[in-house]
Amino acid sequence: MIQRVQSVWLFLASLTLFLLLLLPVVSNQINGSEFWIMVTGLYQKTNETAIKVESFRPLYISAAAVGLICFISIFAFRNRTAQKRIIIAAMVLIISLSYWIFNYAQKIPGGIASASYGVGAFLPILAVLFCALALRGIRKDEQLLKSADRLR
Template identity: 50%
Template structure:
């Protein structure tokens, strides 16, 4: 059934990965300008009030990877009838999110004067939360498999 707990966990993982699009991974203030790393690119803002973000560099491969992982997590919700496939796709999602987080850390080094002294935003911790939700979904899938096996034994 689509109302299973693993559907909720996978949906929350997809929501967390969507939040990665809008929240900064790391920010650093250098010479009166604040530079921030997002999954869509490198943005720079003057510290003065009313200043707007300007995109310095675009990270299109990182953005495409983020969308791909979101789509995989979201469509994995609808594989509830094929639990073994759903579990395999959840494991693939964990690997992809781990690679995505590593790739984000590589892009974070593009901050001016390196990553030293940078403050990490909430976006830096969201891949770990997404992995936690996917692991909880795998536990839910295993629980469903045990329930079905026990129901088949009763017949």
């Protein structure tokens, strides 16, 4: 059923991935200009005007797709093995997405060493944690069903 606890964990994982689309990952200030990187691109703010310097469209599409995969896996509750496989694939995709974000973050002017990390830098870690908790909930469901079958 959809009301299982892993549905909540999967919803939270998809929510964190969709928040990644809106929140900055790293930011840096150089010579009176502020630069920040989001999944959508590299932004620069000078004289109270913000412009997009570079667009990261493939990264944006990939982040949205991984968020959708986590959300769609909620509705695969009838087939627990398929749901587990989807979640494991989503976890691998989240880890590769975070590596890809790190590679783009190195493009920030001034270097990543002097940059400050935003909330978006920690969201992929949370998403992987929520997916792992969903896997744990699915395994507990399977154990519950096996124990109920033994009682029959």
